[in-house]
Amino acid sequence: MHSLSIESLQYSYDGHAVIDNLDLQVKENEIVCLLGASGCGKTTTLKAIAGLIRPQKGVIRIGQKQVNGEREFVAPQHRNVGMMFQDYALFPHLTVAQNVAFGLSKLSRAEKQSRVDEMLELVHLGEYAKRFPHELSGGQQQRVAIARALAYRPSLLLLDEPFSNIDAQVRFQLISDIRSIIKDQKVSAIFVSHSKDEAFAFSDRLAIMHQGKIAQLGCPTELFQQPKNQTVAEFLGRGIYLDATHSGNGSFQTQFGLVDSLTQQKNDQNKGKIFVRPSHIELYNTDSGEIKVNQERFVGTEYLYAIELQGQQLEIAKPADNPLDLSKPISLKIKPHAVNFFS
Template sequence: MNMENLHPPRHLEINGVSRSFGGVPALNDISLSVAHGELICLAGHSGCGKSTLLRVIAGIEMPDQGRILLDGCGISGPNNYVEPEERNIGFMFQDYALFPHLNVLDNILFGLKRLTRPAAQARCLEIVERLGLEHLSRRFPHMLSGGEQQRVALARALAPQPQILLMDEPFSNLDRGLRDGIRTETISLLRELGTTVIMVTHDPEEALSAGDRVVLMRAGEIVQEGSGSDLYDRPANAYTAEFFSTFNKVQGACWNGFLETPLGRFAAPGFADGHTATLYVRPQCLRVNCGAEGVDCTVVDCALMGEIEQIQVSVAALPGPLKIRSAKRSRLRSGDVARISVTPEQVFVF
């Protein structure tokens, strides 16, 4: 039996990649594996290294150290380097980078120069039809809406049938009203085509909803990776928790495996006695009521936000107000006295 067949190479392997600019590290010992047909969301705040990692994968930037393999073959490393145009990796830029002097068809044909003219035209017409761009084929970029430009850029990136498609903030230039629909449509198409995708985003909701796997970065390093539910429900650290959600933060002291706070006592395994830690409570995990349970509070503000009501309350032992969000109407007003309690789910101690 061929043991290698039991463990075929991953589609893309990034091993110990680092990259610095002027002595400032942009990537620090990054390792990541991507499977065939997987959609990875690279998430993180601006400057964390997401776009640099894309550029290194594409071959636009050279890593200072580490290796990148595509289907087991090295494309970047100490002893080899494959030119960007030889990697068969598509790149969709944030600003779409359409050529203003070329119409839609010619923009798409630009990436098909390796094919014969008839083959390129056939492939171009195929992708135009697939993305429903026939009625736009003779228009120039300035004649297109943001959503239409996005689709043309996607068509140009997909036309050469790349092994991997890299997308750098592909939906950030779209109006909020269009973004969700176009993102859903685009991701559905990519899944249908079986395209392997690595998409950069700074939008937490987009990262959680779009990817098979989310890779969260900070300061050139991977902080945590997993499914969207892994990172949202089981954040490994405070950075991950705060990137994907809003929290009320309450400090306390640890004793006998519990964190003692003005909101109550919470499990804190692994913390030494006397250690100061912070309780992270999502606004939807606080309940406000006038019953006997809970902690006394005073309503500071109550605002209706459509489906959600947001209440701010003050607790005597805390320096600042707490935020509560609920789909239920409390009918409370500023100055009312109430009691709040914590729903233990989705509560973290860091």
Template sequence: MPAGLSFEGLTHAFGGAPVLKDVDLAIEAGEVVCLLGPSGCGKTTLLRLAAGVERPTRGRIRLDDREVAGPGVFVEPEDRGVGLMFQDYALFPHLTVMENVLFGLRALAAADAQTAARRALARVGMEAYARVYPDRLSGGEQQRVALARAVAPRPGVLLMDEPFSNLDRRMRDLVREETLALLREMGATAVVVTHDPEEAMRIADRVVLMRKGAIVQAGPARELYERPVDLAAARFFCDFNEVDGTVKAGRADTPLGLFPAPGAPDGPAVVCIRPQAIRLRAAGFCLPGRVLARRFLGELDLLEIAVQGLDAPVRARLRGNPQAVEGAEVGVDIDPDEVLVFAAPSA
């Protein structure tokens, strides 16, 4: 059965240097949560603490109502019912695929362990490779075996540390979708560490954004993308065009025009314009601009456009629009729904 996982006032330090600072987080049974953030923000440490690989400096960890780490309490990893899948898969090279999966099933009778291992391999499409050694497998196949080994004991919580980062883009998309389908089929509680915001938005019920050992914002992907808590959080999800402005009475005045700024304090501001907010019109309409460069990206084109009143060009992501050739004079329109306004950082 999937288990809930909670962290209460969790703090951890290495050599006196804090890595996690008073982390409070409750993950519901059956929920898929992504821990997102830059390298060194504490994501993997939080995962290792949940698995029991590390002991927290302070705070508590609970699986459902069972305390597994806290003052005077520490349950060993093998007794937690938690599965951990490492970034490098950590398969034993001297064991076959079947033997790797059986390794985590030693508490079962031999016949039961064989049945559970074959079932797990079948779920990930690797049953035919049972007698093969890991060095004969591709990266995607090794990832599937590591996933089978992690789910075979039917853990209450599955912890995954950057599980797709070693795969090329095509294989990463395929294996990620297969893994998510398996987690949904199992109804598993899963915590996935990633530094890729697109990946987090694609797979998670809830995204937890971390920075410098603390949780900055947590919620559904759409909430973090559309209503980031601060400028740094916004930058993590989008490569904005950033323009200086001034907020007064809920409106931001910039060289590109006025934009709604609900909740922003009066004073200097950073106005963040998504590349997809830019729309091109015929020259003579809206803001005057000139196309400096155009790069084909497949489904979209990336344009750099010089706009009157700005020193740096703005970037736009557009589909089609054959008139927007390099050197073309255009009108620049901006969708205000794709603009975010934040108070300017203090010097």
């Protein structure tokens, strides 16, 4: 059974298709990230699921309940979804406990207090119950937001860039903590982000969105190592394209020599391009080399070397205990990896 099912969803604004015939299923207790650049349709999709906008076409089901269709539209307050926002959306004049209790009007006073205590204990903020939002850090406010979103037992949790305002030093600890809370509560979730690092850390599967469609859906490892097209490959990390010939035995001939693939390649065409990321490139000193280093930066555990390939600037890392000697010639080789080949 799916917690969320979307079929042939379409939404246009001023004649422009923001969501274009989109299909998506989310399994029970699964976290799926809608990942993409600004304007790709991810936030609009989230609003359609929440009922904040009404799509022109398509079906949305939350659990077994249809909430959107040709003749059906269920109001947001009746969809049993919880929401988290990037600005926390806490009421500044209410205490932490009062914020968590805000949506629990149907419970008795005793039940409400029990639920609030349970939720605050879940997010490790029991001792902060009487404080106001301005007395908390950003991470603590986001924990209050997740406690409030989960307090009334939603069927689905929607998260709109919830970590973008969190300090970088604590962001990934918060991501880990909130992911664990969602998993422990056995809630399914849709997470919107433009950050692949956040998406990799938080989600079970990623839906890469491009021009209102899902370009590819899969687990982070699958998408990174086996992108279906160049749009997906480029979004998940910077790199360059090199002309290549597929030798047929899992390797590719390039201007920088033979490149071995760690995954099996199936292609009808033997000529095309491979997408090479900086982490696939190794720089080394040699007796004769043509690689020019434009800049060297020491960043503690490694050196970063700025080079130009195919008219593009790349930074290649080397361990701090094995730096290049810039007074000597430099060459490069492409390390064995899961090659992205496009014909």
